Amino acid sequence: MIDTTAASIDFSIIAPEIALLAAAFIILVSVYNKKMRNLAPVIATAGLLVSLLIAIEQMGNPKTGFFGMVTCDDFTVVFKILFVISSLLILMFGRRYFVSKNIDRPEFYALLCISTMGMMVMASTTDLVVIFLGLEIMSVPLYVMAGMDKRSLESNEAGIKYLIMGAFASGFLLMGIAFIFGSSGTTDLRRIAADFQFIGENYQLYFNAGAVLTLVGFAFKVAAVPFHSWVPDVYQGAPTPVTAFFSVGPKAAGFAALLRIFNFGFEDMEFISDIFWMLAVLTMTVGNILALRQGNIKRMLAYSSIAHAGYILVAFAVGGSAAMSAAVFYLFAYGLFNLGSFAIITQLEIRSGCKSELSELSGLSKAHPYLSAALTVFMLALAGFPPTVGFIGKFYLFTAAIDGGFIWLTIIGVLNSFISVYYYLRVVKVSFLEKFEGTFVPVKYTPAMMAVLLITLAGTLGLGIFPEKLLEISRAAIFAFL
Amino acid sequence: MFGITHFLFIAVLLFGVGVTGVLISRNIIVLLMSVELMLNAANLAIIAFSRALNVMDGHAFVFLVLTVAAAEAAVGLAMVITIFNNRRSINIDKYSLLKW
Secondary structure, three states: OOOOOOOOOOOOOOHHHHHHHHHHHHHHHHOOOHHHHOOHHHHHHHHHHHHHHHHHHHOOOOEEEOOOOEEEOHHHHHHHHHHHHHHHHHHHHHHHHHHHOOOOOHHHHHHHHHHHHHHHHHHOOOEHHHHHHHHHHHHHHHHHHHOOOOOOHHHHHHHHHHHHHHHHHHHHHHHHHHHHHHHHOOOEHHHHHHOHHHOOHHHHHHHHHHHHHHHHHHHHHOOOOOOOOHHHHHHHHOOHHHHHHHHHHHHHHHHHHHHHHHHHHOOOOOHHHHHHHHHHHHHHHHHHHHHHOOOEHHHHHHHHHHHHHHHHHHHHHHOOHHHHHHHHHHHHHHHHHHHHHHHHHHHHHOOOOOOOEHHHHOOHHHHOHHHHHHHHHHHHHHHOOOOOHHHHHHHHHHHHHHHOOOHHHHHHHHHHHHHHHHHHHHHHHHHHHOOOOOOOOOOOOOHHHHHHHHHHHHHHHHHHHOOHHHHHHHHHHHHOOO | OOOHHHHHHHHHHHHHHHHHHHHHOOEHHHHHHHHHHHHHHHHHHHHHHHHHHOOOHHHHHHHHHHHHHHHHHHHHHHHHHHHHHHHOOOEHHHOOOOOO
16 A cells, blocks of 8 residues: 555655746746747647656556655556647647648647646645646636637637636635535545544534545546537537547546546445436447437547547446456447547548538549548447457456446346447548549658558557457556555 | 534635526626635635634645735636637627637
């Protein structure tokens, strides 16, 4: 176990965060220099790489510091690696899109670094106060990033909607933290977990109210039904690389915090499993059914991301280390193939005037055979076909649910996967079978875009065939605090 | 005398006003104000609990929350200005390019 009495101010614990913050500040200062402006992506990449290396170095060496406010165990490290890798991939394929839309501003890269740092803070603490701060450090740059395309009305709308819904959710979360603090006298999840049975009768009501409000706050952030209404609008309106960023990092950070709070801090609460059960069923079903009738690919992927949040919530309803490590595995897997599909959409949107409508994919297999082959792989992975990592992820998730005795939940989950096959395969069908009228403007691949597609493809197929290593990592993450 | 329940009652009431404001208001500025009201209701609850439990943690937390609320308001108002420049309206019903 981790030594909880550590009060030391040890900067090596937060070194990955410091690296990102340094990169962000260098970019913000260099905005005023014409030559330095163009270096912003390079500085951000360097910061992310340094941060990744330090994070890998921290693996297997759990530490607590800053008066118990910051904990860096394997769970933290695994999530830090996930955040940094997703940000790096976004950085690689985003630049070309921003240049083509004439919105390539150095501030974006600083915001990306700060937001990634916020996610890291969220994953690396057992204190509710720090979780709240991390959430806000992550979210405020996200609001700006969603509204980054200042002249686009859609982007404006996405930004303001995300801001209002995000702040609304923060209000619930904060009220929840207030009640938990009031009933347990502390905001440290370790102390709450240890003294759980000593919470007096009178305070039990406050504590339950606090737990539910906290859950509502996070349900907004991870896009669980019925708190999902902002997701499709924001995903459709935001610039595509930013949408890709939303769908992986912040979601994983929200789940990391949920894991810490509900499976570590409040693991003795009985009724919370039932609430997660309902959330999971609603989220999966509503996400998948609404995705069926979407004509816009970004909007469809938004509903698909809601549905995937539902699959991950299954693990929360089940609880226990097997289900939780399956959830971590699924977050990694989902990150890979989801970023891959968004990279392809970005590549297509670089053509001017493309609104990422489904019909615009017609004839893709003729014009870009490799691109449509890659798109097929990612869609199969999203639907959960073997031999992709999407299948393995769902397999572990539902096996854990059956082992936990949640038969009905598993049946609903599998039925939902069948529904989802329809709309994922529709994308494949349009790109292969439908004829395209007019001339296709050929799009050049940048080396960075090629690299992103190759990495995500290799990950999706490679981890689908050899999942052992990633499974081992996700188990290590969960055993760090169980 | 006033006990903790009185303060909590006020906090929950303010929170409710904030939530109602977000749900029914059509003006972005009012929406932002309602969100601030929610955060401040939570602040009041934290302070009340902190006082009742006789610990200082809550008082420190409130300062952090105030900072966060200020950051959110700054970003929010900047966005309202951008959107007003493009649309000449701050009525949320007009923003329906993307369906809510």
